[in-house]
Amino acid sequence: MLRLSPDTAYYKGKVRDVYTKGDFIFIIVSDRISAFDVVLPAPIPYKGGVLNGISTFFLHQTKDIVPNWLIDTPNSHVAFGHLAPTIPIEVIVRGYISGSMWRAYDAGERMFCGNLLPDGLKNNQKLESPIITPTTKASAGHDENTSEEEILKDGVISKTDWDLIKKYSLELFNFGSQYASTKNLILVDTKFEFGRKKDGQIILIDEILTPDSSRYFIADSYLDKFNLGETPSQLSKEFVRQWLIENNFMGQKGEMVPEMTTDWVNTISERYIELYNKLIDQPFVKESKEFNLVKIQTTYDAFCQNYYA
Ligand SMILES: Nc1ncnc2c1ncn2[C@@H]1O[C@H](COP(=O)(O)OP(=O)(O)O)[C@@H](O)[C@H]1O
Numbered sequence: 001m002l003r004l005s006p007d008t009a010y011y012k013g014k015v016r017d018v019y020t021k022g023d024f025i026f027i028i029v030s031d032r033i034s035a036f037d038v039v040l041p042a043p044i045p046y047k048g049g050v051l052n053g054i055s056t057f058f059l060h061q062t063k064d065i066v067p068n069w070l071i072d073t074p075n076s077h078v079a080f081g082h083l084a085p086t087i088p089i090e091v092i093v094r095g096y097i098s099g100s101m102w103r104a105y106d107a108g109e110r111m112f113c114g115n116l117l118p119d120g121l122k123n124n125q126k127l128e129s130p131i132i133t134p135t136t137k138a139s140a141g142h143d144e145n146t147s148e149e150e151i152l153k154d155g156v157i158s159k160t161d162w163d164l165i166k167k168y169s170l171e172l173f174n175f176g177s178q179y180a181s182t183k184n185l186i187l188v189d190t191k192f193e194f195g196r197k198k199d200g201q202i203i204l205i206d207e208i209l210t211p212d213s214s215r216y217f218i219a220d221s222y223l224d225k226f227n228l229g230e231t232p233s234q235l236s237k238e239f240v241r242q243w244l245i246e247n248n249f250m251g252q253k254g255e256m257v258p259e260m261t262t263d264w265v266n267t268i269s270e271r272y273i274e275l276y277n278k279l280i281d282q283p284f285v286k287e288s289k290e291f292n293l294v295k296i297q298t299t300y301d302a303f304c305q306n307y308y309a
């Protein structure tokens, strides 16, 4: 736990520890892993560094397309920047039908957050063009599907702001897809969050294009596997979800999280690092969060001095 300076507010997210003060936010990306909106019992070594590294890379790469919150990433598990309270909508962009959307489609659903999908799609098939399936960002419990119609009806956000967020999200998705294709990857789907700064500006917040917020397929084997009806090789948290489902856990009341053996935890860690190394040219450098605690405190103290003098 950090020694906090006065007036710092603390929010413990599922994965991140969030400290806010004035107009700024200081985030420690922990090694915790969540699935089906539940934090699993064992932390995944280096996961925080993987997520923070990937997200930092993409926030820098896209800052000219969409303004974002990040000012600096002073060490592997920390990032800080502008505080922009969350617009409570998770904007999910999908180029392919996969994961939870496939599970619902397979059960007969055709209408997804205002997007009508044709019959006859197969699991992991490419959609005609990317679609946006927003969910409400619940402060507790599960996020719920919503639609443009409901969002505008509820007055969560104005039409002008929603149009801007949609435009930003599709541009980011296109960027991510193009970038992924240079790394023999397919960006399948991803989630963005936006916030509003005190001056009213809407900016991109949170992490982007990480394996927690996105799903990637390996590109060169995709078509063969898809045509054979096999699951494409993929890099994301989906394999953890799949393992949970096989062990009868989908985040519902009364279900028990299966035991995570050391081997399995290490496998998950390796898969995260593998994705980092596939996406980013510089190889991943392992720095454990425990080892870093002193460094994190020093960074936090400096952040407070520089930003709240
Ligand atoms: N720049 C920002 N300003 C305000 N809130 C932010 C910003 N960046 C991220 N957040 C919020 O910080 C939290 C990050 O921690 P996370 O572990 O993802 O939490 P959660 O369990 O709420 O998803 C999220 O709630 C996200 O909306």
Ligand SMILES: [Mg+2]
Pocket (backbone or CB within 6 Å): 013, 014
């Ligand atoms: Mg989150």
